Amino acid sequence: xRRPLVAGNWKMNGSKExxxxxxxxxxxxxxxxxxxxxxxxxxxxxxxxxxxxxTGSPIMWxxxxxxxxxxxxxxxxxxxxxxxxxxxxYVAVGHSERRTLFGEDDAMVAKxxxxxxxxxxxxxxxxxxxxxxxxxxxTNDVVARQIDAVVELEGIEAxxxxxxxxxxxxxxxxxxxxxxxxxxxxxxxxxxRIAEKSADVAEKVQILYGGSMNAGNAAELLSMADIDGGLxxxxxxxxxxxxTICRAAG
Ligand code: PGA
Numbered sequence: 001x002r003r004p005l006v007a008g009n010w011k012m013n014g015s016k017e018x019x020x021x022x023x024x025x026x027x028x029x030x031x032x033x034x035x036x037x038x039x040x041x042x043x044x045x046x047x048x049x050x051x052x053x054x055t056g057s058p059i060m061w062x063x064x065x066x067x068x069x070x071x072x073x074x075x076x077x078x079x080x081x082x083x084x085x086x087x088x089x090y091v092a093v094g095h096s097e098r099r100t101l102f103g104e105d106d107a108m109v110a111k112x113x114x115x116x117x118x119x120x121x122x123x124x125x126x127x128x129x130x131x132x133x134x135x136x137x138x139t140n141d142v143v144a145r146q147i148d149a150v151v152e153l154e155g156i157e158a159x160x161x162x163x164x165x166x167x168x169x170x171x172x173x174x175x176x177x178x179x180x181x182x183x184x185x186x187x188x189x190x191x192x193r194i195a196e197k198s199a200d201v202a203e204k205v206q207i208l209y210g211g212s213m214n215a216g217n218a219a220e221l222l223s224m225a226d227i228d229g230g231l232x233x234x235x236x237x238x239x240x241x242x243x244t245i246c247r248a249a250g
Contacts, residue, residue, distance in 0.1 A: 004222065004249035005163060005206050005229035007124060008040040008236025009064060009092060019046055023053045025239025030058055035250020036229065039090050044078050047086045062090030065098055068111035080119030091116045093123040096169045106149035113150050117158060124163045124231065125150060131170035140189050147193055156197040164207045165231040166190060171211025173233055180220045183209045187226035215244035222249050
């Protein structure tokens, strides 16, 4: 049985003050979250702060990006070992904003995925098609290509202790969610693609949906057979909304 995971992606939002209030709110409501694993992926500069606030709570924390390099002359970059130094469980890899705004291609994403795993971090490996790609009818080809880039470098077994997040780019931050059926169709395809190489890994891997998931639509999306949780942007910045999604999972 796969345990559901709800992960917040705060993106470039928050301040010391707002983060404290948000985490206090989430921690206070965790008593009702019975089934789901819960995590927050936070801006790197606040990871230490978040670690001190969440240590001893059931909530895990992580980063939103990492360098593909291990150490050295890479000004401004943050390595997997550094992220691990602050007891992060997760790091998002290949988020569509990284791919489109910061030029990360499949090869770079695969290297980052490898760097995360080498350090003992669980990648939340993000994939998904643009609106144009969906309209061209090539959604499956796009997600297959994105998955294959990682599998070719790291092997299928690497996905067993990773998380895949299917995030249609057209649904991210737009308020336009994929319908439960649309999302389920792609999730099933992703699991099938993985099963072609390993049925065991396909059975184990958590596949999250992301893209305007919120307190109102989460239950329906999360009820689908191959949707094992959510990667939540906007709605993860409000404690009550995030908790509603966490309660809906599982
Ligand atoms: P959103 O973002 O929930 O605000 O659409 C999701 C994500 O980018 O991970």
